[in-house]
Amino acid sequence: MPQDAARRRLAAAALAAPLLWAGRAARGQAPAPLTLTLSPFLSPASLLAAFRPLREHLERTLARPVEMLSTKDFHSLCERVKAQRQDVAMLPAHLARLAITDWGHLPLAATIDALDVVVLVRQDSPARSPADLRGSTVAMLDPLALTATVGRLWLREQGLLDDVTVQTAPSINSALFALDRGEARAVIAGSTQLLGLSVKTPRNDRVLATLRGIPGPIYVARPGMAAAEFDTLRAAMLSFQRDTARPVTAANSSLHAVEPALLEQLDALAAIARRTLSGG
DSSP: OOHHHHHHHHHHHHHHHHHHHHHHHHTTOOOOOEEEEEOOSSOHHHHHHHTHHHHHHHHHHHTSOEEEEEOSSHHHHHHHHHTTOSSEEEEOHHHHHHHHHHHOOEEEEEOOSOEEEEEEEETTOOOOSGGGGTTSEEEESOTTSHHHHHHHHHHHHTTOGGGSEEEEOSSHHHHHHHHHTTSOSEEEEEGGGGGSOOTTSOOOEEEEEEEEEEOOOEEEEOTTOOHHHHHHHHHHHHTOOOOTTSOOOSSSSOOBOOOHHHHHHTHHHHHHHHHHHTTO
């Protein structure tokens, strides 16, 4: 579709949204809440606080309530998305690719084009190189998280995967508490994940290594969503603009279209997730 035509279609869908739901209200039908599941990379409180501006934007634009929730881990996230228990899911990019190719979901909106994965140690850590992590504990999100997938690949490349204990943390907040308490010598996380932490999360850390860049999370819509609803929702999502007074994060990014070329680049990482889900 030509770019001008695509913009006109999105603008028309955005203008039609309030009329669509107002018509239902006039007929005595309360607008059904839009359900949106978030990836559990932060603590629940930090996650919901970070994504509150998007929730409020969608409620205003769509003139319907929006319910945001998360899951206890990334396995539960995949189970929920595969079972289509929500209208929209925000997934790590490789899981979004999997949801699209294997589970029939629809690409809705992209967040950050690229972010770094970093290895953190305490400020007072004697570690000065990756080799210094040998024999220690490294905390990261569960294996289905993209940062953890990249982190494990990096540990293997460094010859460290069999010589460290990988500790699965329920959130980046928890991983940083473990680092602060000395329960982990290093934490692997996405650089922008560190910008959405609560003020209570300890930040007594420094960067030991910067790994390869990865794309930010991608929003997908459930299979079978009516074309009119999808167009309206997509227009609302793509009209969300970040707060320029705050750092760019997955929650605070100007949403844009998902490029097919990006999805194709994720196939190798999606294959790792597919094997992990199947127990391989």
